[in-house]
Amino acid sequence: MRRLPTATLGPLLWFVGLAVPWLANGNWLSILSLFAIYAVVALSTDIVLGRAGLYDMGHAMYFGVGAYTTAILNTEYGVPVLWTLPLAVLVAAGVGALLAAPIVKLRGDYLLVVTIGFNEIFRLSMDNNVGGLTGGPDGIFGVGVPSLFGHDFSSQSDLYLLNWVVLGVALLLMRNLERSRVGRVFRYLKEDELAATTLGVNARAYKILAFALGAGLAGAAGMLFAVQLSTVSSGAFNFIESVTLFAIVIVGGQASIPGVLLGTVLMFVIPQVFQGLAQYRYFIFGIAMIVVMVLRPQGIWPRRRESAGE
């Protein structure tokens, strides 16, 4: 039997997803809406971690930068919500490049700890109400509703479609990245930095680029998040969130689009669905993470033609 290639199956599933607002009710709709947002953040983490091989454990921060950019611009300066999208992307990408520049030379594990550090400094800055703009521990309320050609995206199903379209764009971008020169350079750097440098690749510049691309895409998801909940506070962008994103990529499968999406379902959607088991779910989750890694060290759905070794 011939297998249906992922290249056809993917877009097909995306089109099926468009029908969700007509099929699902309130709770499921909001879970799937958040799934689309988290899938975008997870894919953006994969750019840095899975594709460029940079140990980034502070990625939730860029998600937060995007969300706060949208919230501050909209509530303080009255910028229309949709206009904040490009700004959230640019600000997050800028922060990503700026922070990455001095640290990308650090060895893997040190990079991991420093990115945790940036994430915590970001969270504390938001909690300490820097510049009187971030609202302190309570965050910012009352982010507005996006509107396009006079139509307000106020209903849950409108927001779902908005998130789903952005997810579709993110998926296209990831596919293009995979086939592009930049994507190939990322892969060389990950597999053998020394060899890549010898062939004339400017390792530092490409690593900064990886951070900027990943941060920018996370910034877009941050904008969606601020709009979806119409509020932002630092709790959604802390170290634990970064750890979850990190685990999504490794558990799902590095540099594998279906793997990362599957990881998002496992690590994000399932805990949402089983909220009734609140007391036990993360306990069981911890065990599951160990079991998956022991049984499938490469992730559940790894990239093809990359079987063994590092």
Add this chain to the structure above:
Amino acid sequence: MELSTLLQQLVNGLTVGGIYALIALGYTMVYGILKLINFAHGDLAVLGAFIGLTVLGGQLGGGAPPAAWLVALAFIAAVLVVSLAGVALEFTAYRPLRHAHRLSAVVSALGASMFFENGMMLIWSPQTRVFPSHILPDITWHLGGVVLTFTQVLIVFSSLLLMLALYLYVNHTRFGTAIRAAAIDQDAARLMGINVNRVIISVFILGPALGAIGGLFIGIYYREAIFNMGWLYGLNAFIAAIIGGIGNIPGAMLGGLLLGLFNSLAAGYISSSWQEAITFGLLILILLVRPTGILGERVAEKV
């Protein structure tokens, strides 16, 4: 800025620093051999605090100070249970991944951390648990405006003693030599007839044992424990290990003490709400200037 205030901050910083250093040793030893950040180590320390609390709290109803043997029993129980947990952790979560991709082991460590943290929540409830008072004799000394408690003195001295003991063990015994050899090159050590698996198990006994004592000190010093405090103390201890030069035992001690002093001064003179950010700022600065930590040698890249 009075001198006595400064001295008081230094005393408090040294106490916390001693605890950080104890916990940091477990990180540094595991990292030295496996090149793995054992993210569950902070949770193991907290487990030590809870085991100790259970032993102490079981007896204590009123205000009477617990007997010395009961306090000793609390420490012994904490050390035994936590080392056992450390060995179990090595067998189930790390050993199967020893030759896999490094990030798989990192995620396994994160899973183990989640397992311990939430397991403790299920056993000891999500609320903050209060330690009984008067666990140690209530002696305080007033030295020119500086208050020094018996608890602080005990913590600093026993931390230093334990660190010294570990240092001597690793540097001056046959088995210690095996540990150092395995840290440098596992394959070469194996060829020299060293049982590397035994060495690794010993590291997962020693590290968690010291961590358990550190965790119990935290409980006794701050008089409370909560299931999710492991990551904060664990992260601080890990930072201490990096500051000192990870994989380096004297480095972990120095890093712990320095971090404790620095934290205490930052909280006292700058702002306690920025304390953690200042800690990370210091870490980032040190790594940019000396990427292998203060006492760190050149570390061979494990490929």
